[in-house]
Amino acid sequence: MFFKVVIYTVLILALLVSMGQLNYATSLYKTADNAVEFIFPRWDWGHPWFYIFADEHGFSTKAPDDLEFRYFTEKYNEALKVMEEECKAGPDSENCITAESAAEDLKDKVQEASEKLEDIMQEKGDEVKLSRKYERPKFEF
Known part of the structure; x- marks a missing residue:
């Protein structure tokens, strides 16, 4: 048992x-x-x-204040990569237009998160908790 x-x-x-x-x-x-x-x-x-x-x-266990900004920035960067791939065939394709629309929506969300973070930084001053920058290791051959 x-x-x-x-x-x-x-x-x-x-x-x-x-x-x-x-x-x-x-x-x-x-x-x-x-x-x-x-x-x-x-x-x-x-x-x-x-x-x-x-x-x-x-x-x-306290989340950093810039976590939402990091999240939307990463999603926006991924959407830009998808848009670049989809628009290779042509800018008038349905997939390209959809990818552009998704990237624009995420760009707006990044802007909103940035403004929200600036407001938090003004309110808290030196007590703002920012996260570390994590990058995946890049191996070169």
Whole structure:
């Protein structure tokens, strides 16, 4: 009975982790560069239900103030890539027009999130919590 509970607990935790967004930064030389960020759920991580950040200073469950801006910026960049691919065939194709419309909508949302972040920065002053910049490692051959 005990092993069933342990196995089911591990399976449920693995399922939850797979449904979350995991960002990390690592360095062999500087401990200050090591950090892990987990955001749940993956499909709308701009408005997290659960947030954990761990670095050399400890754990934090308070989401940064610029998370919504990061979310919409990433989605906008992805939409620009899709638009570029779809518009190769021609700017008058239905897929190109749809991609352009989606990119314009996301551009508006990025602007709204930017204005919201500026308002938060004016209200809080030095107490604004900004997130770290996470970039995927680029391997060159």
